Amino acid sequence: MQKFLEKNSIWFSTVIGLGVAVFTIVNWQSMPMMQRLVALYFIAISLHEWEEMHFPGGFVEMVLQGIGFKLKNQGFAMLSLFVGEMFIAFVPLFFPNIIWMCVAPLLLGFIETIAHLAATRMNKSKKFYSPGMITSLLVMLPISIYGIVYVIQSGIMKPIYWLYSLLWLVVPVLIGQI
Numbered sequence: 001m002q003k004f005l006e007k008n009s010i011w012f013s014t015v016i017g018l019g020v021a022v023f024t025i026v027n028w029q030s031m032p033m034m035q036r037l038v039a040l041y042f043i044a045i046s047l048h049e050w051e052e053m054h055f056p057g058g059f060v061e062m063v064l065q066g067i068g069f070k071l072k073n074q075g076f077a078m079l080s081l082f083v084g085e086m087f088i089a090f091v092p093l094f095f096p097n098i099i100w101m102c103v104a105p106l107l108l109g110f111i112e113t114i115a116h117l118a119a120t121r122m123n124k125s126k127k128f129y130s131p132g133m134i135t136s137l138l139v140m141l142p143i144s145i146y147g148i149v150y151v152i153q154s155g156i157m158k159p160i161y162w163l164y165s166l167l168w169l170v171v172p173v174l175i176g177q178i
Contacts, residue, residue: 083172100162113141
């Protein structure tokens with residue numbers, strides 16, 4: 001079962017992303033703003049995974065080469081990524097009134113952008129591109145910027161909520177690294 005999940009995690013993410021897209025289109029008018037933002041971000045992550053992994057793909061390999069690390073089981077790493085994505089960005093869709101939970105995936109948009117810019121520098125690439133950079137810069141980052149500006153301007157984030165958001169984001173990433 002684990003091998004099946006490892007091999008097909010991107011397809012699960014895609015199917016869920018398409019479901020979120022349909023749900024969002026059908027329910028847009030009745031969705032709270034934070035739920036809209038998280039839904040858009042989740043759809044963006046699904047697209048982002050395809051760019052990183054398949055079209056053109058090669059982001060993981062690029063980073064691993066840059067840091068001189070070899071994965072024993074890339075399928076397990078992909079499954080860990082899927083589980084982390086579900087935790088960080090899918091679960092908040094069901095809790096749009098828990099603002100700090102909804103902000104966590106928006107913070108990820110900034111981290112993704114930095115990661116893709118750093119990947120080109122780390123590999124001393126002649127091209128200013130790493131797989132995933134287009135969706136990171138043109139889709140995820142604008143959603144994140146808009147969302148953070150919205151949260152700040154509307155005053156719905158208490159100062160402690162920023163810590164909660166960071167923990168919601170960082171804990172699954174740390175678990176995935178282990």
